[in-house]
Amino acid sequence: MRVLLVHPSPLMYSEIYLRLEPLGMERVAQAVRMAGHEVRIIDLQTFSHAELYAEMKTFKPEAVGFSLNYLANVPEVIDLAKAVKGRLPDCYTFIGGHSGSFIADELLEHGRGTIDCVLKGEGELSTQLLLKAIPKREVATVPGAVTLEGKGPAPVLLENLDMYQPARDLLRRRRKYFIGELDPCASIEFTRGCPWDCAFCSAWTFYGRSYRSATPEKIGEELASIQEPNVFIVDDVAFIHPEHGFAIGHEIEKRGIKKRFYLETRADVLLKNKEVFAYWRKLGLRYLFLGLEAIDAEGLKLHRKRVSMGTNNEALDVARSIGVKVAINLIADPSWDKERFAVVREWATSIPDIVHLTVATPYPGTELWLTESRKLTTHDYRLFDIQHAVLPTTLPLHEFYSELVETQREIARKHLGVAVVRKAAKLMGRLALEGQFNFIQSIWKFNRVYNADRQFADHQQKVVYEIRPPGPIMPLSKERSELYIHPKPRRAAVEAEAAAVPGVA
Ligand code: B12
Numbered sequence: 001m002r003v004l005l006v007h008p009s010p011l012m013y014s015e016i017y018l019r020l021e022p023l024g025m026e027r028v029a030q031a032v033r034m035a036g037h038e039v040r041i042i043d044l045q046t047f048s049h050a051e052l053y054a055e056m057k058t059f060k061p062e063a064v065g066f067s068l069n070y071l072a073n074v075p076e077v078i079d080l081a082k083a084v085k086g087r088l089p090d091c092y093t094f095i096g097g098h099s100g101s102f103i104a105d106e107l108l109e110h111g112r113g114t115i116d117c118v119l120k121g122e123g124e125l126s127t128q129l130l131l132k133a134i135p136k137r138e139v140a141t142v143p144g145a146v147t148l149e150g151k152g153p154a155p156v157l158l159e160n161l162d163m164y165q166p167a168r169d170l171l172r173r174r175r176k177y178f179i180g181e182l183d184p185c186a187s188i189e190f191t192r193g194c195p196w197d198c199a200f201c202s203a204w205t206f207y208g209r210s211y212r213s214a215t216p217e218k219i220g221e222e223l224a225s226i227q228e229p230n231v232f233i234v235d236d237v238a239f240i241h242p243e244h245g246f247a248i249g250h251e252i253e254k255r256g257i258k259k260r261f262y263l264e265t266r267a268d269v270l271l272k273n274k275e276v277f278a279y280w281r282k283l284g285l286r287y288l289f290l291g292l293e294a295i296d297a298e299g300l301k302l303h304r305k306r307v308s309m310g311t312n313n314e315a316l317d318v319a320r321s322i323g324v325k326v327a328i329n330l331i332a333d334p335s336w337d338k339e340r341f342a343v344v345r346e347w348a349t350s351i352p353d354i355v356h357l358t359v360a361t362p363y364p365g366t367e368l369w370l371t372e373s374r375k376l377t378t379h380d381y382r383l384f385d386i387q388h389a390v391l392p393t394t395l396p397l398h399e400f401y402s403e404l405v406e407t408q409r410e411i412a413r414k415h416l417g418v419a420v421v422r423k424a425a426k427l428m429g430r431l432a433l434e435g436q437f438n439f440i441q442s443i444w445k446f447n448r449v450y451n452a453d454r455q456f457a458d459h460q461q462k463v464v465y466e467i468r469p470p471g472p473i474m475p476l477s478k479e480r481s482e483l484y485i486h487p488k489p490r491r492a493a494v495e496a497e498a499a500a501v502p503g504v505a
């Protein structure tokens with residue numbers, strides 16, 4: 001079968017800081033290719049809609065699959081499915097990915113017959129099965145499949161992460177992917193899943209609170225095949241098991257791989273496993289992203305981060321002493337008033353690290369979605385991007401955005417301001433000589449992207465597709481398994497995994 005896989009356009013955040021390769025879709029593409037199909041990828045982060053339609057004309061796909069990791073992309077993906085059916089009525093359309101998995105029925109309803117199937121969960125195995133089932137009209141037997149005609153059994157976890165290395169060769173315009181000065185930048189996955197259970201996050205509910213690793217040998221092989229000098233490690237929490245991090249490092253040394261790395265981890269993991277992070281500094285680790293989320297005990301408890309502020313501060317000291325640049329995320333609550341913003345501003349500008357603010361957002365698939373008692377102020381999917389407020393703000397909405405933008409701008413002045421631009425001139429000169437302009441362009445976009453008027457105006461847009469709001473507040477079971485996309489794997493295995501992790505009850 002001729003299969004075209006499509007990733008939607010970038011969201012607000014990606015307009016300035018980064019644009020990264022659609023790794024999950026590349027893995028699905030590889031699985032589809034290995035099953036004997038002809039497959040192409042179009043990433044609308046770097047291609048236009050017109051280019052997608054031109055590709056459809058020449059390639060004439062028999063199936064088009066959309067990647068829907070982000071809720072804010074829902075309207076675009078529904079409109080694209082409609083456009084595909086309009087142009088190629090016999091083409092099979094399906095949607096997969098993180099957010100799509102949590103709202104499958106809702107998507108089918110919006111699609112009004114133009115979306116043939118939503119494939120919940122990990123896509124490697126299920127897409128192979130789906131493509132096999134389409135000609136036989138047996139789609140409703142595929143694990144994870146949700147169609148207007150019926151649903152398949154629960155999705156199945158990929159047991160061996162080594163099996164499908166991403167089809168990076170199918171992704172065009174690869175030099176368009178970057179994160180800050182790491183330009184151009186590729187992505188890689190070392191582990192999948194997360195054993196914690198933060199209330200605002202759906203990473204653990206998607207994977208049924210499981211956690212799996214690729215083998216160090218296979219990772220070494222994959223890293224050696226990557227052309228880009230920079231690599232973003234997509235793991236939710238890097239180096240939970242230090243021996244895995246060391247073993248990957250040894251593969252890197254053995255193969256003489258020289259790259260610069262960006263990764264995300266937790267404060268307690270960094271503290272417990274500082275040796276592995278220090279070792280990776282020597283291997284090329286440049287940036288470390290820490291989701292601190294709050295700067296006080298009350299906030300940390302609310303998000304169920306299972307770390308204290310003391311641990312967070314200690315972790316920051318460790319990261320700085322290792323010599324990596326630290327990026328911190330804090331969650332801004334819509335209830336924040338001017339004083340709260342001022343406190344956060346003062347804290348964020350008093351530390352040497354890069355601080356990002358995201359807005360507390362209940363997402364389908366998170367515990368917050370079912371337990372948050374505040375009513376949504378909008379049903380516009382596009383605003384569910386953790387940069388907009390979808391819950392009632394204490395300040396008038398425009399003022400909330402003004403405070404948010406001012407805080408972000410003041411913090412950014414330290415890192416993206418004229419002084420830094422001057423300091424970075426040498427670096428930019430080198431990038432320009434290499435024909436890399438992503439980072440350079442991102443610096444000039446800041447004021448256009450972070451703009452209170454623009455954010456406020458986003459709320460006034462016409463809403464065509466409305467999110468299905470959560471029902472009445474629901475008491476969750478102790479296991480909270482009703483939130484899971486992939487059923488939780490065998491209890492003993494999960495407990496053994498959790499026991500090896502700091503702070504997980
Ligand atoms: C890496 C990552 C990013 C990267 C790159 C993402 C990219 N280009 O795809 C960056 C840093 C850019 C990023 C940015 C953001 N992210 Co992000 N990100 C992740 C993270 C940690 C891992 C994703 C990943 O690559 N996993 C590894 C690959 C192999 O898995 P995968 O992509 O999920 O793909 C699998 C399945 O989903 C499925 N699948 C995927 N595509 C398709 C397509 C088809 C047809 C099928 C059948 C199946 C399928 O099969 C794949 C293989 O099993 C996830 C958390 C998570 N664990 O999922 C959050 C996550 C997806 N991000 C999230 C958010 C909120 C954001 C931002 C909006 C944050 C912000 N500050 O603004 C931005 C917006 C990005 C944008 N589009 O512009 C949320 C999504 C919330 C939501 N419900 O919408 C998540 C779930 C994090 C969280 N804990 O809440 N992100």
Ligand code: SF4
Nearest residue numbers: 194196198201203236
């Ligand atoms: S530790 Fe990170 S990935 Fe894991 S549940 Fe919490 S926020 Fe999500």
